[in-house]
Amino acid sequence: MSAIAFPAPDPSILARRPAILAGLAALLPAECLVTSEDERRAFETDGLTAYRQVPLAVVLPRTTEEVSRVMAFLHGQGVKVIPRGAGTSLCGGAIPQPDAVVVGVGKLNRILDLDFANRTARVEAGVTNLAITGAVAHRGFFYAPDPSSQLACTIAGNIAMNSGGAHCLKYGVTTNNVLxxxxxxxxxxxxxxxxxxxxxxxxxxxxxxxxxxxxxGIVTEATVRILRAAEGAQPVLFGFDSVEAAGDTVSAIIGAGIVPVAMEYMDKVAIEICEAFAHAGYPLDVEAMLIIEVEGSPGDMTEQLRKIIAIAREHGVKTIKESRSAAETAAIWKGRKSAFGATGRVADYICMDGTIPTGRLPEVLRRIREITDGYGLKAANVFHAGDGNLHPLVLYNINDPREQEKAEEAGNDILRLxxxxxxxxxxxxxxxxEKRDLMGCQFDRxxxxxxxxxxAAFDPAWLLNPAKVFPLDGRLPPEVPARPAAA
Amino acid sequence: MSAIAFPAPDPSILARRPAILAGLAALLPAECLVTSEDERRAFETDGLTAYRQVPLAVVLPRTTEEVSRVMAFLHGQGVKVIPRGAGTSLCGGAIPQPDAVVVGVGKLNRILDLDFANRTARVEAGVTNLAITGAVAHRGFFYAPDPSSQLACTIAGNIAMNSGGAHCLKYGVTTNNVLxxxxxxxxxxxxxxxxxxxxxxxxxxxxxxxxxxxxxGIVTEATVRILRAAEGAQPVLFGFDSVEAAGDTVSAIIGAGIVPVAMEYMDKVAIEICEAFAHAGYPLDVEAMLIIEVEGSPGDMTEQLRKIIAIAREHGVKTIKESRSAAETAAIWKGRKSAFGATGRVADYICMDGTIPTGRLPEVLRRIREITDGYGLKAANVFHAGDGNLHPLVLYNINDPREQEKAEEAGNDILRLxxxxxxxxxxxxxxxxEKRDLMGCQFDRxxxxxxxxxxAAFDPAWLLNPAKVFPLDGRLPPEVPARPAAA
Structure with missing residues (x-):
């Protein structure tokens, strides 16, 4: 079924499994070691659920020192390691291999230091994204990157993936917020x-x-920037009669140098799916909608909205609707942040994550429609428009193998675009x-x-998360050691 | 005189100089190749003028292709390369070696593409920092990082050093603005x-x-972020009766989550030196001064200043003076940006560049004074307070070798602090x-x-700018090839 190949497990590692487990058991208490098949199966996949591999074992160390001892032991044994946060990766970044040990950071979940004068927080890497904000909100601070999975995902996973979110338009992604x-x-x-x-x-x-x-490596602690929360925030819904008018409006706002805190796009398919789920008051009589959020003092917000509304009117906006209460604001963001889950209620989908210069948005939206039309498929487009970070969801029926193949091809065509x-x-x-085998269309040799x-300067033996990111086609520079080929 | 050692030149390279020059002459026209001793001497130092080394030759290629051919040739010959922008480095980053060829990017000075819709500029790496703003200012845009040398320094040098500047408090340093x-x-x-x-x-x-x-490597082109210039900007001078009160005010502003576009600190010594040079209207009856600049719409600026002034009053500010004209604003910034040059008119100095968590500012300012007092020296403190980036200038007489030694020791003590x-x-x-031999106090083995x-994954033979950044004490990981030791 799958187009994505995994490397063949190393039989010598599988044969030495009892000795490896005994070595781990000598380093960690029983509650930090997962060895039974049933329990290991809980770690067989992540947010990219189409692929599953049961790991050799799972360890859940409680301290940096325990991680260090485990890594030294596994390194000595030549055992591959799959680092894991909360397992919410959408690209299969945490999917194991049968000859690899999963090192999870879930028990590294303490907040170590909050320094409000310096606006920093030091946390263990298994702390969830939202828990950082939770620990500093009483003083009016927050941690900015806000992936939709922020209730569950860990800062370790955010660092691994350089995670973003709807509000990264203003505040930057993980790399801009980790010190x-x-x-x-x-x-x-x-x-x-x-x-x-x-x-x-x-x-x-x-x-x-x-x-x-x-x-x-395995990140076990992070020092992150915390920011002062704005005085207020105001999301506004803008409905348009055409995809192009919405895309042009985004380009014009960015081109004018205006940076709202968030600027999210949904097309008609996505609006209908999310409105049915969240009852957020999204306009149903439009082809595309923007959720634009401004923040600051009441005066700041009024001034920024005035400029944004003027630009939207120049591009023929059909409906403008401001949130009038905290409950409405919560519903608007619930609809947006649940888009993937809500889509999953009505269809199977492949979620692409390609990113483009914002000036090309109208053209790319048109061509995405041409691509999916060409395969006889539908797409729901819902994405971070302000920074050009697309999330087209190509809808298909997972029980129809021909349709899954077409959806994967359409997804690849969209990424190449x-x-x-x-x-x-x-x-x-x-x-x-997920995108490992497409890296050659982004990067030359x-x-x-x-x-x-x-x-290789970090991991010459290719033991860390080895089957990810780089194509398995053997194209390695001569001085980099070989790694196991695809099965 | 100098405490900083250079590696001994490789005699085999010096002996092969005629063949190396002939090889370069075959790749470049005469106007791109500097070989005479007089002309090479123009490249013997940079902004850290205490150290001088005449290079083997200087090449000034005009295209990426020429840089590529030169590098391939020199690599084949095993010749070291010193990349050079405008030579304004304050840490000796562009100082040559007698057995090395300087590759300057001065002729790579074309602006290649301006994309206002996407807010990016693509430029050759020898373009000066200020020339980028010069090319986009007519459309109301600017390039944010603003080192004091911005009229002369190149984007290549800014990238090499991750240069900052007074306005990086709001806009980030080079790494936040290069795409x-x-x-x-x-x-x-x-x-x-x-x-x-x-x-x-x-x-x-x-x-x-x-x-x-x-x-x-040698950066030959860069794509940078350009930003929309704010509607207006307003610098305000705040004078304090004590160093601690000024430092506490900075900590309190940052701790309150307020981010002015710039927040610069000067102590009494620096105020007197800079005022005598720039006639900027700095208060002379205070122990310390902050230049705080806000920007935005008139309403935004008024609101932000109101909060800042309230905090300053809580910390006993003595004088507050707003700029009332473009000419006053220019003089205020001329005084600050000329601080190093103006100091050079009255004394020799060593400029430190240590950076601290802003919450520790009052304590560190006190301890810097204790350190310089202990050596019987004076320091002028002028720096980017908002991001904790200190620039204490330790003043001394270069003609008194004992005093130079004490100044260098005081500087090192400050960096260790x-x-x-x-x-x-x-x-x-x-x-x-400059700080190469202190890296061991920042980083462990x-x-x-x-x-x-x-x-080594980029330059295994250690040919690129080899005597910089890493201590020459032979502490290399076993798999990294050795490099020439200090003379």
Whole structure:
């Protein structure tokens, strides 16, 4: 069924499983070690549920020191390691292999330090995204990146995937909000990268670690920037008679240098699905809708909205509806943030995450429709329009293998289109296994070779999350050691 | 005189100089090749003028292709390369070696593309910082990072050093404003990293390249973010009777989550020096002054200033003076941006660039005074207070060798203090040769080893800017090839 290949498990590792489990059991108490098949099966997949692999074992260490001891032991045994946060990855970044041990950070869940004067929080890496805001909200602060999975996903996973969210238009994605990490290298060595200050001289390994999809080490602690919450926030719904008018409005707002805190796009298909789920008052008589949120003092918001509304009117906006209460605001965001789940109630879907220069938005929206029409499929478009981060959901019936194949081809065509117009394969979901085999259409050989050389400078034996990100086609620079080929 | 050692030149390279020059002459026209001793001497130092080394030759290629051919040739010959922008480095980042060829980007000075809809500019790397703003100002846009040398310094140098500036408090430093680079690797291979879109999946080599001090390759083109200029800007001078009151005010403003566009600190010594130079109307009857600039619509500015003034009054501010004209604003910023030059008129100085958590500002200012008092020296403190980026200038007489030695020791003590309170050695000037031998007090062995492994993944033979950033004490991880030791 699947077009994505996994490497063949290493029989020598499978044969040594009892010794490996005994070694782990000597390092960790029983409640930190998952070995039974039933319990291991809970870790067989992540948010990309089409693919499943049961791991050799799962360890859930409680401290950096335990992670270090586990990594040193597994390194000595030549065992592959799959780092795991909450398992909400949409690209298969946490999917295991049968010959690999999952190292989960779920028990590393303490908030270590809150420093309001310096606007930083130091947390263990298994703390959830929303728990950071939860710990600082009483003082009027928040942690900015807000992936839709923020109730569950961990800061470790956010760092691995450089996660974004609807409000990253103003506040940046994870890499713009993380100041430092403590990381256990593949051989158990503990390094501190960055800290509670500006860039520290030497090579900026922090930017490299953020978005490295668990291939450079296991992050066990993070120091993140916390921000003062704005005085108020106001989402406004803008309905348009055409996809192009909505796209043009986004381009014009960005081109005018206006940066609302969020600017989200939904087309008719997505509006209908999300409205049925969230009863948010979305307009049902339009072809496309923008949710634009401004924030600040009442005066700031009025002034920014005045400019945005003027631009929307120039582009023929049909309906404008401001939220009038906290309950309405909550419903508006519930509809948007539940878009994937709500879509899953009505159809199977493949979620793409391509990102484009915002100036190309109207053209790309038109061509996405042509692509899905060409395959006889429908797409729901719901995405972070302000930073050009598309999330077209290609709808299909998973019980019809021909339709799944067509959906995957349409998805690949859409990603190639994003790259063609000067964009990229993934804005915030990561490469994982899902986009691994498309990396060659984004990067040429010299680019990928250099990335792999850098990766090898952290993990020369290719033990960390090895089947992800880089194509398994054997195209390796000569000085980088080989890794297991696809099965 | 100098405490900083250079590596001994490789005699085999010096002996092959005629063949190397002939090879370069075959690749470049005469006007792109500097070989006479007189002309080479123009490249012997940079902004850290205490150290001088005449290079083997200087090449000034006009295109990425020429850079690629030169690098491939020099790589084949095993010749070291010193990348150079405008030579304004304050840490000796562009100081040559007698056995190395300087590759300057001064002739790579074309603006390639301005895309206002996507708010990006693509430029060759020898374009000056201010020329980018110059090219987009007619449409109301600007390029944000503003090092004091912005009239002269190149975007290549800004990328090498991850340069900041007074207005980076709001807009971030270079790494927050660069979207992509074209880079020639040490062997001549050309790679494109990043581009006109969000983070592209795979390893984020862009964050690694920014701030890599010319050790990973020669950047020949950059795509940068341009921003819409604010409607207006208003600097205000705040005078305080004590260093602590000024420091506490900075901490309180940042702690309250207010982000002015700039927040600059000057102590009494710096105020007197800069006022004598710029006649900016700085208050002379105070111990410390803050220049706080707000920007936005008139309403935005009034509101933000109201909050800032209230905090300053809580901390006993003595004088508050708003700029009342464009001429006054220009004089205020001329005084601040000329601080180093103006100080040079009255004394020799060592400029430190340590950075600390802003919450520790009052304590660190007190301890800096204790350190300089202990050596019987004076310091002028002038710095980017909002992001904790200190620039204490330790004043001394260069003709008194004992005093120079004491000044260097005081400078090192100050940097160790910055690291001790959770800060770092350099906020924006870079490590270069100046702070190279102090890196061990910032990073432990595992941290430095990993940085060197990554560096070796780009330049295994250690040919690019080899005597900078990493201590020359032979502490290399075993798998990283050795480099020439200090003379």
């Amino acid at each position: 430092g990490v403590r990381m256990v290298m593949v051989d158990g060595t503990v390094v501190d990268i960055g800290g509670q200050h500006m860039d520290a001289g030497g090579l900026d390994l922090l930017g490299l670690v953020v978005g490295s999809e668990g291939q450079l 994003c790259v063609e117009v000067g964009g990229c394969l993934t804005g915030e979901h990561g490469v994982g296994i 010299a680019d990928l070779d250099q990335q792999m050389r850098v990766r | 992509g680079v074209r880079m020639v690797m040490v062997d001549g291979t050309v790679v494109d990293i990043g581009g006109q879109h969000m983070d592209a999946g795979g390893l984020d080599l862009l964050g690694l390249v920014v701030g890599s001090e010319g050790q990973l 910055c690291v001790e309170v959770g800060g770092c050695l350099t906020g924006e000037h870079g490590v270069g040769i 595992a941290d430095l080893d990993q940085q060197m492994r990554v560096r």
